[in-house]
Amino acid sequence: MDTRPGSIRPERRTGERRTQKRWFVLHERRSGFDRRRTNAEGAGVRVDRVLRWLRERPRAVVWLLVSANVLNLLDLLLTVNVLLVGASEANPVMAWLFDTQPALAWIFKIGTIAAASTVLWGLRKFRLALAATVCFAAVFGLVLVYDLVGLAVLYW
Numbered sequence: 806m807d808t809r810p811g812s813i814r815p816e817r818r819t820g821e822r823r824t825q826k827r828w829f830v831l832h833e834r835r836s837g838f839d840r841r842r843t844n845a846e847g848a849g850v851r852v853d854r855v856l857r858w859l860r861e862r863p864r865a866v867v868w869l870l871v872s873a874n875v876l877n878l879l880d881l882l883l884t885v886n887v888l889l890v891g892a893s894e895a896n897p898v899m900a901w902l903f904d905t906q907p908a909l910a911w912i913f914k915i916g917t918i919a920a921a922s923t924v925l926w927g928l929r930k931f932r933l934a935l936a937a938t939v940c941f942a943a944v945f946g947l948v949l950v951y952d953l954v955g956l957a958v959l960y961w
Contacts (some may be wrong), residue, residue: 856935866929869942870922876945877918881911883952892959 859865884894885907894900902910925941928934 852936855939856932859935859938860930860932863929866926866935866938869938870926873938873942873945874915874918874922876942876949877914880945880948880952881914883949883956887952887956887959890959892955 859869884899888894888903894903899910899914902913921941925934925938929938
């Protein structure tokens with residue numbers, strides 16, 4: 806008798822039927838959301854509802870990604886404005902790029918965010934990608950608020 810995993814057990818007869826059982830079970834590899842509902846309440850359930858809502862509405866995901874790119878462009882324009890006044894860039898990578906080649910800084914900043922948006926759009930059926938999309942837009946919104954507060958302090 807072969808007892809290796811994956812091998813077929815000897816026949817077992819149940820009445821007139823012959824059955825063969827496997828020693829192992831293949832696990833499912835589902836993509837997407839778990840379809841089971843829970844009765845629990847709390848922040849996790851609310852987040853799950855938002856992510857399910859986003860998954861069913863690809864236009865909302867596009868809107869979030871486009872808004873993140875627009876906010877990134879506004880951040881870049883405000884940063885250039887502040888640099889022309891004489892302030893310094895807080896991000897060391899962007900500061901180095903602005904010091905060496907400003908055009909490269911523009912390409913890098915716009916290109917990386919556009920590439921990240923493309924990846925998030927491609928992975929939009931996964932919960933983690935949708936959560937990252939929401940965080941992506943929120944972070945750029947906060948960065949823009951930070952820039953505007955910095956401009957207000959600088960000019961007052």
